[in-house]
Amino acid sequence: MDLSLTPAHEALRRRLRTWLAANLPRSRRDDRSVEYGEPERIPAAKAWQRKLYEAGFVAMRWPREYGGQGADVLEQTIVDDELVRAGAPGLIGLLGVEMLGPTLIEWGTPEQKRRFLPPVxxxxxxxxxxxxxxxxxxxxxxxxxxxxxxxDHFVVNGQKVWTSYAHLADWMFCLVRTDPEAPKHAGISYLLIDMRSAGITVRPLVQMTGDAGFNEVFFEDVHVPRANLVGGLHQGWQVANSTLRHERNMLGSSARTQQLLHAVQRLARRRGIADDGAIRQRLANLAIRVEAMRLQGLGTGGLWSFELMFTLGMIIGGGTSQIQKNIISERGLGMPRG
Ligand SMILES: Cc1cc2nc3c(=O)[nH]c(=O)nc-3n(C[C@H](O)[C@H](O)[C@H](O)COP(=O)(O)OP(=O)(O)OC[C@H]3O[C@@H](n4cnc5c(N)ncnc54)[C@H](O)[C@@H]3O)c2cc1C
Structure with a gap:
């Protein structure tokens, strides 16, 4: 597999490195407060995402007409790698950029795209x-x-749970049951709900880490404009699966894992145990797994899966491998016909 970078890729890497050196304050390096959902850090986290976006490094893979860069997987990976290398903080609007945005690009009305994509x-x-x-x-x-x-509106009643960032969020993309009589997958719709609507209560759930990134969200006669329905009425399951596909893609990204690996390596050095044989072995093992995950995410993986599937045909074409074995046994070895 040829993973060498083109001059354009190298230029992107240099441009981002130079930009980060000039724009990422030392105080924000390795700052993970966004992941812990600390409300007092939100303005700084928003300012960081805006700055990164204005420099052209957010939503790299979105089409240009919606504010992205129309980038390929390799370009996205270069940006992810450089952000990790510099210890840049994560995006406060990650769910919008990675999950809702691509879903709206696929399913949203022109008006929904115009209204919701820019502030994401x-x-x-x-x-x-x-x-x-x-x-x-x-x-x-x-x-x-x-x-x-x-x-012209829906009235929503019920409860959600494990809602990450609900305590900070302005909006929720939400699955609701609109047809209780239909088979369960066929009676669901996908709504965009303003978290400041009357009738919404958010209750934080404290995790064993001590922070409260999850929430319970209660809806009591919450009014949602019909214009906020994404996809068709009762057709939310298809839209929901688009979002899930993008979510799994995001969760499978190696950027966060690389960041954790670097943190563990730094910890081992600080504690003076990085040269201990057993620790070195475990760190090397982790590094290999993270690198394998990174390479798999490069999308040149597409080439390998193509080759794998294509080579299956090689054991069929020109006579299947079973037939070849029959020929060898009968004609080569003189064994009786099977
Ligand atoms: C870090 C994190 C962030 C999250 N953020 C959000 C969020 O923002 N919004 C949101 O809506 N949800 C969120 N969730 C919730 C998450 O989607 C659910 O926890 C997940 O879908 C599992 O559902 P559950 O917790 O009800 O477990 P259950 O469905 O009760 O499953 C319990 C166990 O039973 C197993 N099990 C269940 N059914 C089967 C089956 N048919 N066959 C085999 N095994 C089965 C499961 O694998 C699991 O081990 C988050 C969860 C985590 C951990």
Whole structure:
């Protein structure tokens, strides 16, 4: 696999390195407060995302017409790698950039794209994901939060749980049941809900880490304009799966894992145990796994999966391998016909 970079890729890497050296304050390096959802750090986190966006390094893979860079996987990976290398803080608007944005680009109306995509990029509006409910996690399609259509708006009642960042979010992309009579996957719709609407209560859930990144969200007669329906009425399951596809892609990215690896390596050096044989072995093992994950994410993986699938044909074409074995055994070895 040829992973050598083109001159354009090298130029992108140099441009970002130079930009980071000039724009990433030392005090913000390795700052993970965004991941812990610390409210007092939000303005700085928003300012960072806006700055990064204005420099052209946010939503690299979105099409240019929606404010992205139309970048390929390798360009995105270069940007991720450089941000990790510099210890840059994560994006406060990650769910918007990685999950809602691509979903709206695929399913949204022109008006929804015009209204919602720009503030996702600049972090002027933060999004959370309202999927899970107390009895609907793995079996997501059994969700019961109800939305009844009443003229030009829906009235939403029910509860979500494990909603990351709901306490900071301006908006939620939310799955609701709009047809309780239909089979469970067929009665769901996908709504965009303003978190400041009357009737919404957010209750933080404190985790064993001590921070409260998750929340319970309660809806009591919450009015949501019909214009905030994404995709067709009762067709939210298809839209939800688009978002899930993008979410899994985001979670599978090696950027965060690389950042953690660097942190563990630094910790081992600080504690003076980095040269201990057993520790070195474990760090090397981790580094190999993280690198394998990074390479797999490069998308040149597409070439390998193509080759793998293509070579399956090689054991069929020109006579299958079983037939070849028959020929060898019968004609070469003089064995009786099978
Ligand atoms: C870090 C984190 C962030 C999250 N953020 C959000 C968020 O922002 N928004 C949101 O909506 N949700 C969020 N979630 C919730 C997450 O989507 C659910 O926790 C997940 O879908 C599992 O659902 P559950 O917790 O109800 O577990 P359950 O569905 O109760 O599952 C419990 C166990 O049973 C197993 N199990 C269940 N059914 C089957 C089956 N059919 N076959 C085999 N095994 C099965 C599961 O694998 C699991 O081990 C978050 C969760 C985490 C950990």
């Amino acid at each position: 990029l600049t972090a002027d509006e933060i999004w959370c994901q309202g999927y899970s409910e107390p009895d609907s996690g793995s079996d997501l399609a059994s969700l019961r939060t109800r939305a009844e259509l009443d003229g």
